Amino acid sequence: MADLRVEVAGVPFKNPVIPASGAFGFGREYEKLYPLSRLGGISCKGTTLNRKDGNPPPRIAETPAGMLNSVGLQNPGIDAFIEQELPYLRTKDVTILANVAGSTVEDCIEIARKLEGTAVDMIELNISCPNVKEGGAAFGSTPQMAAAVTKAVRGATSKPLMVKLSPNVTDITAIAKAVEAEGADAVSLINTLLGMRIDINTRRPVLRNNTGGLSGPAIFPVAVRMVWQVANAVSIPVVGMGGISSGKDAIEMMMAGASAVQVGAALFADPYAPLHIIDGMNAWLDEKGIGSVREIIGTVQPW
Amino acid sequence: MSITQSLYPIIRKQNLARGVYDYTVHCPDIAAEAVPGQFVHIRVPGFQLRRPISICGIDRERGALRLVMEVRGEGTEVLSRINEGELIDLLGPLGHGFTLLPPEKKAVVVGGGIGVPPLLGAISHYGNNGTAITGFRSASAVILQDDFKAAGARAILCTDDGTAGERGFVTAALQKLLESETPDIVYACGPMPMLRAVAKMAEEKGIVCEVSLEERMACGVGACLGCACRTVKNGVEGYSHVCKDGPVFNSREVVL
Numbered sequence: 001m002a003d004l005r006v007e008v009a010g011v012p013f014k015n016p017v018i019p020a021s022g023a024f025g026f027g028r029e030y031e032k033l034y035p036l037s038r039l040g041g042i043s044c045k046g047t048t049l050n051r052k053d054g055n056p057p058p059r060i061a062e063t064p065a066g067m068l069n070s071v072g073l074q075n076p077g078i079d080a081f082i083e084q085e086l087p088y089l090r091t092k093d094v095t096i097l098a099n100v101a102g103s104t105v106e107d108c109i110e111i112a113r114k115l116e117g118t119a120v121d122m123i124e125l126n127i128s129c130p131n132v133k134e135g136g137a138a139f140g141s142t143p144q145m146a147a148a149v150t151k152a153v154r155g156a157t158s159k160p161l162m163v164k165l166s167p168n169v170t171d172i173t174a175i176a177k178a179v180e181a182e183g184a185d186a187v188s189l190i191n192t193l194l195g196m197r198i199d200i201n202t203r204r205p206v207l208r209n210n211t212g213g214l215s216g217p218a219i220f221p222v223a224v225r226m227v228w229q230v231a232n233a234v235s236i237p238v239v240g241m242g243g244i245s246s247g248k249d250a251i252e253m254m255m256a257g258a259s260a261v262q263v264g265a266a267l268f269a270d271p272y273a274p275l276h277i278i279d280g281m282n283a284w285l286d287e288k289g290i291g292s293v294r295e296i297i298g299t300v301q302p303w
Numbered sequence: 304m305s306i307t308q309s310l311y312p313i314i315r316k317q318n319l320a321r322g323v324y325d326y327t328v329h330c331p332d333i334a335a336e337a338v339p340g341q342f343v344h345i346r347v348p349g350f351q352l353r354r355p356i357s358i359c360g361i362d363r364e365r366g367a368l369r370l371v372m373e374v375r376g377e378g379t380e381v382l383s384r385i386n387e388g389e390l391i392d393l394l395g396p397l398g399h400g401f402t403l404l405p406p407e408k409k410a411v412v413v414g415g416g417i418g419v420p421p422l423l424g425a426i427s428h429y430g431n432n433g434t435a436i437t438g439f440r441s442a443s444a445v446i447l448q449d450d451f452k453a454a455g456a457r458a459i460l461c462t463d464d465g466t467a468g469e470r471g472f473v474t475a476a477l478q479k480l481l482e483s484e485t486p487d488i489v490y491a492c493g494p495m496p497m498l499r500a501v502a503k504m505a506e507e508k509g510i511v512c513e514v515s516l517e518e519r520m521a522c523g524v525g526a527c528l529g530c531a532c533r534t535v536k537n538g539v540e541g542y543s544h545v546c547k548d549g550p551v552f553n554s555r556e557v558v559l
Contacts, residue, residue: 025526029547032306032524045528053541060519060529062352062378067521074528074542206519216351268352268521271308271394 002285003292004278006040008237008259009160009185011122013040013095016281016293017250017274020241020264021046021099021124021164022071026085027092033271038278041095043188043262044081046126049107051077061197061206066216066243067265068195070209073101073129078111082118090119099164101126105152112156123159125150125184128166128191129213137191140166143178154183162186162239165230167219168194172226173233180234188239188262189230190223216265217243224256231257231298245273247280257298306397306524307332310390314367319446322374323417324383325359326391331366333395339424340400340490340515340551343370344523346392347378353394354378355520357421357492357550359447368393371420371446397523398550401425401490401513407432408487411480412456413473413501415493416444421515421550423450425490430455434486436476438493442467474500481508488513490551495559502554512554518545533558 004015019030021043027036036042054074061068076084081098089096098120102108112123127140127149139149150163163179165172167190176187192213197206205211223242231238240258244250245266253261266273285293307330315327333343337358344353360369374383385391403425404410410429412422414437426433433456439445441464451458459476460468469476474497477489481504491501492515505512518530525547534543534557543549543557 023522023527025528029522029524029526033308054528054531056533057531057542058519059531060352060521062350065351067351069521069527069529071528071531074531265351265521268523268527269346269350271522271524 002282002290003294004282006260006294008239009122009162011095011160013260015040015278016254016260017278018043018097018239018260018262019267019274020262021097021126022069023264023267026081027089030271031092034275035092036089037093039094039274040260041097041121042089043097043099043124044085044089045075046073046099046101046129047075047078047081047111048073048101048103049078049111051075051080056208058206058208059212061212063195063197063214063216064218066214066218067268068197068207068212068214069192070207070212072209078114082114086119095121097122097124097162099124099126100153101129105149108149108153109156112153115159116157120159123153123157123161124188125153125161125163126191128164137166137168140175141169143174146175147178147182150179150184151182160185162188164191165189166191167222167226167242173229176230176234180236184236186237186239187230187234188241190219190226190242193219193222215243217245219243220249224253227253227258228256228300244277245269247277247282247284250277250281251284251296254293254297255300257300259297305336306395308392308394310392312390313385313387316387319371320444322383323444323446324372326370326372327367328370328391328393329365329367330393333393334361334363334366334368337361337368337396338400339403339428340421341396341398342550343368343393343395344397344520345382346394347381349381350378352378352521353523354382355397355517355523355546357515358396359420359423361424371417373417394523398546399548401515401551402488403428404488406430409484410434411436411477411486411489413477413489413491413493413497414438415473415497416440418493418515419447421492422490423447423454426451426456427454433457434459434480436461436473436480438462438473439467440464473497474504477501477504486510491515498554499559502559506554513551514554514557514559515550516545516552516557517550520546522546
């Protein structure tokens with residue numbers, strides 16, 4: 001049994017596997033299947049200042065080795081998160097990441113202030129949602145804007161701050177360096193890649209939003225590449241995600257430079273995916289005689 | 304109520320009509336919990352997303368569920384090639400089933416095509432007090448008529464081309480029935496225009512109507528918010544989710 005504990009920006013995780021924001025709600029549904037305490041952490045559904053309805057359906061389309069979604073940040077708002085979800089989650093003995101998505105910089109500041117003094121262990125600032133018109137990926141599309149929103153939120157919170165980056169940019173390392181310079185304690189990547197499917201019989205996009213975010217095994221190699229590039233460009237920790245569905249995928253992502261991993265689309269094929277990934281990592285580490293998962297972080301030896 | 308996910312053996316497979324397969328799966332833990340109107344989420348080898356399939360029958364004694372599915376695309380095509388004796392990965396039971404009144408009440412189910420199977424479980428509850436109005440394209444697509452009769456229900460069959468039963472849509476048959484009878488509840492599952500028409504007829508008569516919806520779905524448990532449908536609750540319009548709040552909704556609270 002290897003030591004699976006990791007730390008990201010001073011926040012301890014009992015193992016490196018965290019269900020990704022948007023795939024796991026606030027944990028209530030999956031708790032019917034297994035205790036949340038077995039997870040490294042939970043990245044909660046992206047939460048905005050006010051309740052948000054999300055996009056019209058269809059919101060889901062299947063793709064080769066993956067899927068598109070255009071949920072559009074449907075959520076009950078930050079007050080409902082703090083009053084109705086957090087009291088339940090804090091009893092579950094699991095590290096809690098609040099995923100914050102503002103449509104303006106002012107919104108992001110206000111949400112961060114509301115989270116001060118709560119049981120949230122870490123803020124994950126989402127500057128990369130591809131499915132909303134305001135804020136979202138627009139914040140994450142240039143180093144200047146990413147820096148500005150990070151600086152504003154940094155000034156509004158004493159909690160560890162992780163910024164979630166979009167892959168839909170020319171140079172993700174420039175964005176990562178910009179948010180590091182403004183005080184981000186960690187970065188998480190990648191959010192979904194912007195995609196589209198068309199029903200050739202109706203000539204209509206499958207998604208009512210026309211475009212959506214691509215996730216699943218199809219994007220795993222892109223995610224590994226971007227995590228590797230970012231890990232080499234910044235000195236803050238990186239949390240890697242994008243198409244991880246097995247323990248070996250998670251090991252690969254950590255070798256690329258991730259200190260922990262998030263798991264999203266894999267939950268839809270296998271609701272127990274996070275637990276199977278934890279078991280798979282443990283088995284691989286034992287087989288190789290590696291005592292701690294921390295020993296593999298960033299150990300890829302590039303040609 | 305607990306949800307289970309596991310591999311379960313298919314103990315019987317039948318081909319009911321072209322592209323329509325009837326599976327009996329031995330899954331005692333799911334069968335013990337399931338109620339009519341709920342669904343199971345089936346993993347398809349090689350595909351990212353599970354396929355939601357409604358429960359057609361629940362046999363608690365044998366610990367078995369009956370699932371009737373139609374080949375609609377590549378995923379259901381793969382499912383249709385899984386044979387008797389092989390294993391199938393089910394997650395369930397999921398969602399919110401039909402509201403069942405005391406069995407002495409009068410109930411009518413109205414179903415179109417592959418919307419028919421989930422209605423069998425609901426109408427079986429009412430024995431001789433049930434009526435099943437079901438519609439299909441033509442005689443070759445007709446399924447489950449003997450099962451409705453065996454459950455005690457009066458079966459009114461409609462086909463679009465008149466090759467079996469009455470010629471015409473289920474809505475016309477329902478209209479006719481409502482001229483002489485007032486059931487206590489109507490359950491409907493099928494294409495959206497059919498659901499709209501059935502709900503309108505029931506509401507005009509002041510009869511409770513429940514509709515079973517479908518939508519493109521990911522998690523199946525209410526976490527990802529993918530399978531949204533428009534609903535009105537306490538006068539406020541917003542999105543509910545077919546997997547958790549449905550698939551069965553009161554017709555008055557869903558925007559069809």
